[in-house]
Amino acid sequence: xxxxxxxxxxxxxxxxxxxxxxxxxxxxxxxxxxxxxxxxxxxxxxxxxxxxxxxxxxxxxxxxxxxxxxxxxxxxxxxxxxxxxxxxxxxxxxxxxxxxxxxxxxxxxxxxxxxxxxxxxxxxxxxxxxxxxxxxxxxxxxxxxxxxxxxxxxxxxxxxxxxxxxxxxxxxxxxxxxxxxxxxxxxxxxxxxxxxxxxxxxxxxxxxxxxxxxxxxxxxxxxxxxxxxxxxxxxxxxxxxxxxxxxxxxxxxxxxxxxxxxxxxxxxxxxxxxxxxxxxxxxxxxxxxxxxxxxxxxxxxxxxxxxxxxxxxxxxxxxxxxxxxxxxxxxxxxxxxxxxxxxxxxxxxxxxxxxxxxxxxxxxxxxxxxxxxxxxxxxxxxxxxxxxxxxxxxxxxxxxxxxxxxxxxxxxxxxxxxxxxxxxxxxxxxxxxxxxxxxxxxxxxxxxxxxxxxxxxxxxxxxxxxxxxxxxxxxxxxxxxxxxxxxxxxxxxxxxxxxxxxxxxxxxxxxxxxxxxxxxxxxxxxxxxxxxxxxxxxxxxxxxxxxxxxxxxxxxxxxx
Numbered sequence: 001x002x003x004x005x006x007x008x009x010x011x012x013x014x015x016x017x018x019x020x021x022x023x024x025x026x027x028x029x030x031x032x033x034x035x036x037x038x039x040x041x042x043x044x045x046x047x048x049x050x051x052x053x054x055x056x057x058x059x060x061x062x063x064x065x066x067x068x069x070x071x072x073x074x075x076x077x078x079x080x081x082x083x084x085x086x087x088x089x090x091x092x093x094x095x096x097x098x099x100x101x102x103x104x105x106x107x108x109x110x111x112x113x114x115x116x117x118x119x120x121x122x123x124x125x126x127x128x129x130x131x132x133x134x135x136x137x138x139x140x141x142x143x144x145x146x147x148x149x150x151x152x153x154x155x156x157x158x159x160x161x162x163x164x165x166x167x168x169x170x171x172x173x174x175x176x177x178x179x180x181x182x183x184x185x186x187x188x189x190x191x192x193x194x195x196x197x198x199x200x201x202x203x204x205x206x207x208x209x210x211x212x213x214x215x216x217x218x219x220x221x222x223x224x225x226x227x228x229x230x231x232x233x234x235x236x237x238x239x240x241x242x243x244x245x246x247x248x249x250x251x252x253x254x255x256x257x258x259x260x261x262x263x264x265x266x267x268x269x270x271x272x273x274x275x276x277x278x279x280x281x282x283x284x285x286x287x288x289x290x291x292x293x294x295x296x297x298x299x300x301x302x303x304x305x306x307x308x309x310x311x312x313x314x315x316x317x318x319x320x321x322x323x324x325x326x327x328x329x330x331x332x333x334x335x336x337x338x339x340x341x342x343x344x345x346x347x348x349x350x351x352x353x354x355x356x357x358x359x360x361x362x363x364x365x366x367x368x369x370x371x372x373x374x375x376x377x378x379x380x381x382x383x384x385x386x387x388x389x390x391x392x393x394x395x396x397x398x399x400x401x402x403x404x405x406x407x408x409x410x411x412x413x414x415x416x417x418x419x420x421x422x423x424x425x426x427x428x429x430x431x432x433x434x435x436x437x438x439x440x441x442x443x444x445x446x447x448x449x450x451x452x453x454x455x456x457x458x459x460x461x462x463x464x465x466x467x468x469x470x471x472x473x474x475x476x477x478x479x480x481x482x483x484x485x486x487x488x489x490x491x492x493x494x495x496x497x498x499x500x501x502x503x504x505x506x507x508x509x510x511x512x513x514x515x516x517x518x519x520x521x522x523x524x525x526x527x528x529x530x531x532x533x534x535x536x537x538x539x540x541x542x543x544x545x546x547x548x549x550x551x552x553x554x555x556x557x558x559x560x
Contacts, residue, residue, distance in 0.1 A: 026058075026194065027057070027193060027194055027195055028160045028190045028191040028192065029191045030061060031163040031164060031195060031200055032186070032191070033061075034062070034200035035163060035168065035203065036091050036118075037063065037064060037200075038164075038203045039203055041064060041091050042063075043091075044067070045076075045441065046075050046091075046094055047068060047069060047071070047093075047095070048068070048093075049096065049122065050137065051096040051122035051123065051191075052094065052096070052122040052188075053192070055093050055120065055122070055186075067469070070465035071463070071465060072103045072106075073106045073437075074437035074465075075094075076092055076105075076107055077106045077433070078438060078440050078441030079091070079115075080106060080181075081115075081401060081445070082444060083117055083174075084113070084115050085399060085421065085442045087116075087179075089171050090441070092120070093120055094122070095121065096122045096124060096138035098138060099138075100122075100185075104146065104147070106431075108429040111152070112428025112429040113263065113424075114177075114240055115181065116179040116180065117174065117181040117182070118181075118182055119181060119182065119184070121143075122185065123143060123186060123188065124136040124139050125188050125189040126189055127189075129158070129187065144156055144183060150181070152173050152180040152181065154182070155185070157184065157185065157190060160193065163186065163190075164203060167184055168205040170182040170183075170184050172206065172208070175205075175207035176210070177210045177241065177340040178237065178323040210338065210339050211340070212338070213338075216337045217337065217344060217347040217351060220296070220335060220348060220352075221348050221353075222352075223317055224256070224319070225352050225355050227254075227256075228358070229291060229292050229363075230255075231259070231276075231292035232247070232251055232257065232259070233260075233261065233295065233297045234264045235260075235261040235264040235297070235298060235301075235306065236261065236263030236264050236300065238345075239265075240341075241340050241343075242342060243267075243298075243299075243341045243345050244268065250345055250349055251274050253352060253354050254352065254354075255355050255358070256360065257274045257276050257288070257364045258272075258275055259277065259278065259280060262278060262280070262306070262427050263300070263306075264278075264300065265278060265423040266419055266422055266423055271416075273364065274364060277368065277414075279371045279414075280306055280413065281308055281309075282413070284367050284374070285367060285371065286312050288363070288367050290314055290315055292314070292316045293316040294317050296319045298344070298345065300327075301327030302320075302331045307331065308559050309559040318332050318333065319334060321337045321339055321345075323338070323341065378556060380555055383410055383555075386407065386530060386550070387407065389534070390411075390480070390530075390534065393535040394452055395450060397449070398449060398452060399421075399422045399449075400439075400454065401436075401454070402424070402425040402435055402453075403425075403434050403454060403456065403459040404426055405454065405458075405482060405488065406456065406482070406484075406488050406492075406554055407454055407482050411454075413555075424442075426438075432459040432462050433455075436453040436477070436479050437466050440470060440473075443477050444475060448541075450478065451477045451478070452477075453477055453478070453480065454480045455480070457506065457508045458488075460481045460511070464509075467518040467543070470543035471518050471520055474543070478534065479545045479546070480546045481545065482550055483508065483547055484550060485505060485508070487503075488504075488552065490503075492553065511545060512545065515545040520543045520545055521542075521543075521544050522547065525548050526548070526549075527548070527550060530548055534546055
């Protein structure tokens, strides 16, 4: 009788010989890059630092492609986008102390958006671990403590033999639903020391599946099939699980209207008769969802932005499917199903009986008409026109990355993503500076496909140095900078709240001249010329900048 634990793969004679006689000149850094390659990585992001030089020296002996950015936080945003676009764990190589800490805002966004980022940072020499004050350069008493509240898991390596296992465990953690960032730290001397360990080959780090309990999906299927007024909220978990096809099939079987959250853009066809689109910051949509007698929430925790700033109060039965157990019923009582969205939707499709249409599409049209009438009454034609022009200029399959800026806030509600996993924003953690470096990461993931970044002038200054990165690697990113002379949304918030704004007005450069100084072609456009200028920039290989001077306004909120 053979047991699973007896099935040990025996190396071939050639493999044994290679293991006994590893090539000379390798160090601990080689074990890092060999492990990453063995796990399937092809591209790494990062920034070198003194303690991390062992890893970066090893890169030249590997086939991994290195994309180096100018600021660690921007490198983290690039890795975040690479992970979102590919669904693979994106390696991010960092140095100790200040270099590591500079990545925290990016890793918070990756955590909030469930982007798989595998951050590998250096540490002080192993003798300095443990909290003693030895006075090493970049020394922190407990470096991993700075990451523990942000990432999914942390690993401290103390010997070279621990490197492959730690990185493989981190890889598995990053890719187990819900995806997210992880942190591995390795002392400087461990990375630099010569190694006689065998070359790392393929490793198995298959992510765990988060499978729904069948008794829960059976109850959910019965509730949905018998509902009078079902509705579905589709969050980012649907996109990350590549489950938009399953969602469409279930919605059509149940004749259930669907609204996508801002993180779930593209999870459901925008113009489908059952599509409520993404107007979550609108009381008409909130009223519709509150009136549902059975509400299915898939891949969303119904946080602040997905609940119209916590004014949403469902009156019917809520079914919540969520891979992050901490988000189950965190805001509303529900039939909580801890599961990956794709697996749970598959189970519902297998068990839910068809539900006949009961005027559901007509109810959707009524809500959308009410939303359009509300927006139309506010005379915001410039904002709507600009968003339409961006949509017209952007190819349907081209990804876009939006910073925290007024045009992006419009896009959350009003932009048709058209394809799943093509529209990405920083609304998870809400930090400035995301759009452009994230777009660079996406361009590195799929060379030759145009990528759009959208920033305000304030957010653009966070990542202006990455124009050098775009030029150095010839990345196909068009950067639309909407220049309103400051932090436009904060100006609006403060003026509304206090009658005047403080600290929001900014001196800024001539963005077109600055871009051209980096060797990046740039054009200053206008609302009348935006569609044509943007389309031309997107169709031209390599990086480009389009600057639009414009002061935009947000539509009035309904949650106050």
